[in-house]
Amino acid sequence: MGHQIIIPKAGGNQVLKHETILCPANLPDSSVRVLTAFSGINFADIVMRLGFYQDAPPYPFVPGYELSGEVSEVGSSVTSVKVGDKVMAGTKFNGYSSELILPASQVVKIGKLSLEQAAALPVSFLTSYLVFIEEGRVRDGDKILIDCATGALGQLSFSLLKKYDLDIVGLTSSESKKKIIEENGGRAFTHEEFKDSNEKGFNIALNSIGGASIMEHYDRLAPSGKIVCIGASSLFENGNRSIFRALKVVYQMPKFNIIKLMNDCKGVMGLNVLRLFDGTDYLMDLLKKAEEFDLTPHVDKVFDATDVSAAHAYLESKQARGKVLLKW
Amino acid sequence: MGHQIIIPKAGGNQVLKHETILCPANLPDSSVRVLTAFSGINFADIVMRLGFYQDAPPYPFVPGYELSGEVSEVGSSVTSVKVGDKVMAGTKFNGYSSELILPASQVVKIGKLSLEQAAALPVSFLTSYLVFIEEGRVRDGDKILIDCATGALGQLSFSLLKKYDLDIVGLTSSESKKKIIEENGGRAFTHEEFKDSNEKGFNIALNSIGGASIMEHYDRLAPSGKIVCIGASSLFENGNRSIFRALKVVYQMPKFNIIKLMNDCKGVMGLNVLRLFDGTDYLMDLLKKAEEFDLTPHVDKVFDATDVSAAHAYLESKQARGKVLLKW
Numbered sequence: 001m002g003h004q005i006i007i008p009k010a011g012g013n014q015v016l017k018h019e020t021i022l023c024p025a026n027l028p029d030s031s032v033r034v035l036t037a038f039s040g041i042n043f044a045d046i047v048m049r050l051g052f053y054q055d056a057p058p059y060p061f062v063p064g065y066e067l068s069g070e071v072s073e074v075g076s077s078v079t080s081v082k083v084g085d086k087v088m089a090g091t092k093f094n095g096y097s098s099e100l101i102l103p104a105s106q107v108v109k110i111g112k113l114s115l116e117q118a119a120a121l122p123v124s125f126l127t128s129y130l131v132f133i134e135e136g137r138v139r140d141g142d143k144i145l146i147d148c149a150t151g152a153l154g155q156l157s158f159s160l161l162k163k164y165d166l167d168i169v170g171l172t173s174s175e176s177k178k179k180i181i182e183e184n185g186g187r188a189f190t191h192e193e194f195k196d197s198n199e200k201g202f203n204i205a206l207n208s209i210g211g212a213s214i215m216e217h218y219d220r221l222a223p224s225g226k227i228v229c230i231g232a233s234s235l236f237e238n239g240n241r242s243i244f245r246a247l248k249v250v251y252q253m254p255k256f257n258i259i260k261l262m263n264d265c266k267g268v269m270g271l272n273v274l275r276l277f278d279g280t281d282y283l284m285d286l287l288k289k290a291e292e293f294d295l296t297p298h299v300d301k302v303f304d305a306t307d308v309s310a311a312h313a314y315l316e317s318k319q320a321r322g323k324v325l326l327k328w
Numbered sequence: 329m330g331h332q333i334i335i336p337k338a339g340g341n342q343v344l345k346h347e348t349i350l351c352p353a354n355l356p357d358s359s360v361r362v363l364t365a366f367s368g369i370n371f372a373d374i375v376m377r378l379g380f381y382q383d384a385p386p387y388p389f390v391p392g393y394e395l396s397g398e399v400s401e402v403g404s405s406v407t408s409v410k411v412g413d414k415v416m417a418g419t420k421f422n423g424y425s426s427e428l429i430l431p432a433s434q435v436v437k438i439g440k441l442s443l444e445q446a447a448a449l450p451v452s453f454l455t456s457y458l459v460f461i462e463e464g465r466v467r468d469g470d471k472i473l474i475d476c477a478t479g480a481l482g483q484l485s486f487s488l489l490k491k492y493d494l495d496i497v498g499l500t501s502s503e504s505k506k507k508i509i510e511e512n513g514g515r516a517f518t519h520e521e522f523k524d525s526n527e528k529g530f531n532i533a534l535n536s537i538g539g540a541s542i543m544e545h546y547d548r549l550a551p552s553g554k555i556v557c558i559g560a561s562s563l564f565e566n567g568n569r570s571i572f573r574a575l576k577v578v579y580q581m582p583k584f585n586i587i588k589l590m591n592d593c594k595g596v597m598g599l600n601v602l603r604l605f606d607g608t609d610y611l612m613d614l615l616k617k618a619e620e621f622d623l624t625p626h627v628d629k630v631f632d633a634t635d636v637s638a639a640h641a642y643l644e645s646k647q648a649r650g651k652v653l654l655k656w
Contacts, residue, residue: 055591130552130593134551134552135552135554135593135595137465137467139465210586214586223462223604223610224458224462224463224597224599226463226554226595226597228595229586229589229590230590231590253585253586253587254586255583255584255585255586256583256584256586256596257581257583258538258542258557258581258582258583258584258596258598259581259598260598261557261596261597261598262557262558262559262598262599262600263383263598263600263603264598264603265458265463265598265599265600265603265604266597266598267463267554267556267595267596267597267598268584268586268589268595268596268597269552269554269589269594269595269596270586270587270588270589270590270591270592270593270594270595271552271590271593272590272591272593275591275592275593276551276593282551
């Protein structure tokens, strides 16, 4: 008897609901059964719970894109992992489950990473890699802006980028978290301090806040620089679900006119990692390379899976200093 | 007594007018006097003559961004070139002149290049370098689209990119020009053939046509790919100056919505080299590196400066297979 967490309808974090499941006994030839140790929580889960995410499945559904655990059974044609292997996995939904059947291609055996770190890695690594290596094509000498520098993605990005010679400016929500950025080798500003600063000349700006911040950060790009937009965390603040706030954020998402981009000699790029989870092995092939980068995923807090509402509330508060996990 | 060519008012190529000038006898300390050998003609000159270029100076003015020639006099503080040196120069307007006084910083001594090649290099090199190296950040394995593959910029781009391992698709206006692309190592399509093809998965697309082609080419990008927009040559066709055509092209220039960019995992960038000619040495420092790339600028036709109207007509016909120059 397994457990899973469903979003039965749009709402605050209290709508999240536990239910018991009976996992199918039959395992397809090319699949594996994983007993989940930890599941990662992402901002996208919250946006979906709030009802603001167009790619979400119809309610009720089980959210969750990443997890770690142990392989308990393998299909007859599986050779990449074996029973007892510790693994991390990427999955398009259903990650908030104590037990899953997954195609073997979505499961990666872990090496030096702990199970906690492994559950914290997939989404942050794939996002950071796609933003900085694939879209940004970072190179030595770049000046970089990270607008979510103390969260899981921001800290993983510092880890991914450590082998380059960069000037990284990290933004965070409070004075007290600035030291996290400095310990990672970046220069730290609160969002307010950054607005008042003259920092500009960025070659790559990672924007996760969305709304009006996109144009504010675009204006600070260097010639030939680009802003890579990955979300709109400004959709929610302190756990409030406000349709008025959502409308304002969407309204403030700029449209980029080609003539303006030409005259500014700049660019704007977008990323929705979920859209690349499309039946090809693209993301999983990237994830298989993750440990080559010698990354250190930062886990901030681990909540028991029964406390999922509190876990969501904590991430929504924007106080997290790394990944928030559910423990099964 | 020198000569220059002015655009006295917006119009067809017949408006271009020659006039004699008396160059100032006094030379500022940090300037040089250049006797022009060749001046390069660019699409932007034509767009300005047609009256469609917002950055053009008020009429009448002397167009021209690039030239080659010989230094005939140097200011007292100039050490970078000396009298008799063969040079190329970048200049924001006034390039269609038989004699110019320029800041020494805008003049680059040439090595192996001929004077014809040197007049053909500056704009094509700077544009190609900024598109592929700075904005595109090309790397081995990329699939590249060049929509103006047989013109001066397109051919210079093949020359600049030859040291990378790339799959380059080049577009051209007629069947007969496809062999130019193939000789440069690219795969050739006419614009019509490309529309009917399934070619996609481009990492970098250089778009100079503008209008509706931007979205057509954007749709063929790979995940994490970007289109770099540098102009709107579709503003004119066969020398016709049509305000209706211009309105249609401008109307068809897409606006890019951030949500769409995110869901597509793609980007759009812009470049207007003229805007970077801003009083800093940025462009000229790049131009000084040009010969390191061992480039071969392709000169298609050289017109006597007195035939400037015919030279414009030829470039407007989109039949040019490389640079069009004026000879003084």
